[in-house]
Amino acid sequence: MQKDLITMKRTPLYQEHIKLAANMIEFCGWEMPLNYASGIFQEHLATRKFGGLFDLSHMGRLLISGEDALPFLQYVLTNNVEALEPGQAQYTIISNESGGAVDDAYLYRINHQQYMLVVNAANTEKDWQWLQERKERFRAVVLEDRTAAIAMLALQGPRSKAVLETVLGGDGLRLPGPTRNTITTVEIFGTKVPIARTGYTGEPIGFELFPPAEIAVPLWNTLLEIGAREGVVAVGLGARDTLRLEANLPLYGHELGNDGEGKEIPLFSGRLAGNCISFARNKGYYIGREALANQFEEVKLRLQGLLDKPKADQLVPRMIMPVAVLGDGVARAGCEVYLNGALVGRVTSGTVVPFWRVEGKGVASKPGAQSGKRAICLAYLDADLKEGQELLISVRDRQLPAMVVSRHLGSEAAPYARPILVEDQDKAVASGARKTLEGLAHSLVRKTLDNARWRQRATINLIPSEQTPSPLVRLLSISDPAGRYAEHRIVKALGEVETYYYQGTRFIAEVEEELAEQMRDFLGCSQVETRPISGQMANTAVFSGLLEYLNRVDRTAEPRRFRSVMNHFIGMGGHLSSQPMGALRDYVAISPLTGRPAVVNFPWSLDNPWQIDLDRTAQLIAEHKPELIILGKSAVLHREPVSEIALMIAGMRPRPTLMYDTAHVFGLLGPYFQQPLEEGADIITASTHKTFFGTQRGIIASNMSKGTDAFELWEAIVRRIFPGSVSNHHLGTLLGLLMATYEMNAFKDEYQRQVIANAKAFALALKECGFRVEGDPGIDFTETHQVILRFDYAKGIEVAHRLEANNIVVNYQAIPGDETFTASSGVRMGVQEMTRFGMTEPDFQELAGYMADIVLAGRDCPETISRFRSRFTEMKYCLSEEQATPLIEALLAHF
Amino acid sequence: MDPRELRYAESHEWVFEKDGIATVGITDFAAARLGDIVFLELVSVGSKVKQFEKLGELESVKAVAVIFSPLSGEVVAVNEALKEEPDLVRKDPFGESWLVKLTADDVSELNNLMSFQEYQEFISRQEG
Structure with missing residues (x-):
C-alpha cells in the first residue's frame, strides 16, 4: 500500500x-x-x-466558454456538440488522430454560454495539456480547470x-x-x-x-x-x-486506451461508439475523423457480411464484449481467452459482482430478499465471435469456461436495474399434453365465458381506451360480410365511381356508403375514410399520404421524409402512434444537426403539465418550422388548443399541416368538448372504440373537398389506405360500426354530456376521499372522459393490481416526472364504458368511496364491487333490450 | 482461538499447533485489507506442502492473494464451509474460518514465525 x-x-x-x-x-x-x-x-x-x-x-471538471467554444469542442470531441441544447448532456470521446481515445468524457451544456467537460481523474492533466495545445488555433475559447472549485x-x-x-x-x-x-x-x-x-x-x-x-x-x-x-x-x-x-460501461485504461498488449484500442471496438461518434455534416473536421470514418466503414462491412480483409489488415479486428464466467473462479483483466485452443483475445475488466435475485413477474418484479454473486467480465475479443459463444479463460493454471453474452444488466425498466443471468437466457419451452379438438374447444369456451362474465357482469371497467359495443353491434360484426373481401377504389376513367374488384359486394358497398354518410353527419365534415382497421393505421396512412403529396413535384426523385414534426412527448401523455418509436418512424427524417429523428415536442406549461404552453409553442414552431403538427394524447384531461395553433401557423409559407389524432376523445367530439375541424385542424384521425361506441377500427376525416387545393392531398391519403394499407378492411366490424354510428347519432347529445359530467363528478369525489387527482381543480380536474390519479413514485402498478383484485379494472400510467411505464406513479381511468352501462354522477361518487376503502384504507371488498356492478348491466344509449331482442334472435337464426 | 497464542507469518497467515496438528488461517488484519472475499482455492487433502510454499489462493473483489503454508506437513483437512461462502473468512478469521489443518513435520519451524507481539509490531510498521 x-x-x-x-x-x-x-x-x-x-x-x-x-x-x-x-x-x-x-x-x-x-x-x-x-x-x-x-x-x-x-x-x-x-x-x-x-x-x-x-x-x-476527484474527476476533472473543465469549463469551456467563449465565442468559439462550439467549434473548439466540435474539433476536439467525437460527438456532435451542436446537437446539444442548453440543459442537455452527452457521452463523448477526446480522440487522437489515429481514432483512439485520449480519454472518454461527459459534456454538459449548462446554459447557452457554458459547457462543462467531466474527465477521468487519471487523465485530467493529460487532457488539460491536450486541450490547451489545441485551443491555440481558436480565437475566443475560455478553458478553465474548475476541479477544485466545484x-x-x-x-x-x-x-x-x-x-x-x-x-x-x-x-x-x-x-x-x-x-x-x-x-x-x-x-x-x-x-x-x-x-x-x-x-x-x-x-x-x-x-x-x-x-x-x-x-x-x-x-x-x-x-x-x-x-x-x-x-x-x-x-x-x-x-x-x-x-x-x-452495466457494461467502459473504463479508460481497460476498455479504452491501450489493450493489454500495448496496442491502441480503436474506438469502434466499443459498444457506445455508434452513440458518441458523429459524422454529421455540421460536425465538420475533427481530430481523428478520418481514422474513425475508416473504422466505421469496416464495421459496417462486417455487419453486412462483406468484410474479406485478412485479420492482420483489419482496423477493428476485435470488439469489447460482455462475458459471463460459467465455472468456479474469477477472470481478471489481462487473462487470455481461448476458443478451440486459439487465443481470441483478453479480458479487459473482470471480477465478482453481487446481485439481487428478482421476485415477482413482469412489471411487478423487483429485487427480492436473496442475493447471489457471479463472476463477469468485459473482454476484447475477435470481432467475429457471436453472443452465446462458449470460450475458455485462462486464469493462472486453470481454464475457466465462459460465454459471450448480450449484457449483464437490464436498465430499461425503471426504477430497477435487473441482473441478466446466463440461466435466464436459454429457457426450454415446456410442452403440454396434447388434447383432442373437442377438449380444446370446451376448455377455450369455458375460459371465454368465465372472462366474459367477469368483464361484463362482475367488474367495473375503467380503461379509458375500451368500450363494450351494444349486443346488436357485436352480433352484426360477426354476421356475413365478416370473412369477405370488398377491395375498391375510385377509377377516374370509369366516371369517378367506386369500382369493386369482386362480385357479391353489393350489400357491403351500400353499408360503406351509408357509414361514410353517418360519419360525415357526426363530424359535420365533407370527407371520411372508413377503411383503416385501427387508429394507428389511420395515422400511418396520413403520414404516408402527406409525404406522397409533398413529394409529388418530382416523382422520379428519391422521396424525402418530414424535415420536422411537432408532437406530444410520450412521457407527457403523447400517443405511441405519433412517436418515432411508433407509426412515425419511417416518415420522419433524421435531423442532420442532431443525428436523431427530427421531432420537436410541445412544451408543457409549468403550472399544469397536462396543458400545452402556447407561448413557447409559438417560439418552437417559428424556430423549427415543422411540416406536420400532431395534436392529441392518450392521457388527456384538456381540450387541445386547435384554434390557437391554427392561428399561429396561418401565415406560414409553406403552412404546416395540422393533424389531430382524436383517438381517445372521438366519441366526445361536439359542442360539449371540441370540434377540431371547425377550429382549424386540417385532418383528424381516430379510433372508433374508446369514447365512440365501437367496433375496433380507425377513421380519417377532413374538409379537403373536391375543388380545393387540398383535395389532391386527400386523394393521396385515401390511396395510402387502399391499396397502401389494407386489402381486407374487416367487413364485419365495418357493418357493426355502421350500427354503432346510428346509435351515436341518435344519443350523441345526452351521452356526451353525461360522460363529461360523470368524469368531473368522479374526479371531485376521489379528491374528497383523499386521492391525489391530477389536473386543474379549476375545471374539476378534467374536460374529457379521463381521470388520472397520482400515487407515490412507481406505485401506480401496485395500485392497479390491487384494484384489479377487487374487480375494478384500470391501467397504470406514467405521468409527468416518471421515466417510463415501468416506473408509473399514476393510474388512468375513463368513465365512458360504465356511463354506457347507465352509471351517473351519484354512482361514480359511490365508486370513489369503494376505491378509497380498497386503496387508502387497505380493505378488500371484491364481492361488494361485483354486487355494485350487477346494478349496471344493461347497455344504454342504444335500442332497449326489448327493442333489440327480436333483431338479435333473427340474426342468430341465420348464423 | 486466542490470537495471543498463535504464531504468524509475514504473509499474514497464523498457525496453532497442538499434538502435531497445525491449524492454519489468515489474520483479521489481512482479511480486513482484502475486503469482500469472492473466491477461495485450497490444496486438497493429502497434499504435502513445505513451509512458505503455496497453500492456496484467496480472491477479493479487487485483488488476488496467495496463501502460504506457515509450516511443512501433509494436509489432513480443509474447511469445506468456506468453499460455499468464502466471505466467511472475514467474519471469524481466528475461529470458525480456519483454512486447513496439517500434520506438522517439524515443530521447530515455528521458530521461523512471529509471536503475537512481534506480529503486532510488524503490521504497525506496515501501516505506518
Missing part, C-alpha cells in the same frame, strides 16, 4: 470519509474511499435496491429521486428529466447547483450534482441523512467499479 500522504490530493469530503471509517486508498494521486464499513458488496447491493451516494470530486457527487439508484425531492422540499418537477442526459440548475442551501440525469452505474434513475466546493460537506451529509431513511448508503470506488462493469 502506498502511503505518500504528503503529495496526495484530497476532495472537500475527505473528513466525511474518515468519519465514515472509509478504507482510504491512493487513486490517481487522490486519497479516496475504496469502500466504507459495510464493504464493496453491500454498497453495490444497496445501490441497486435503494441508492448509493458517491464522492466523485465538487461532484453522484446519487444513483431507485430511491435517488425521492431523496432529491425531499431535499428540494418536495418539488420533484424541478429535477432534470425524466429522460437521461438532461441537466438543470436548482437552488439548494440558497446556492445554485447544477444537477444532471447522468451516471456510471447502469441505474435507470440517477443524478450527478455539481455543487460549489463550499457546500459539498453539508450537501453530502444532508443527502446521506435523508438517504439513510430510504436505505441509501455511501459508496466507494470499489463498488463504483463493480457497478459500472455490471
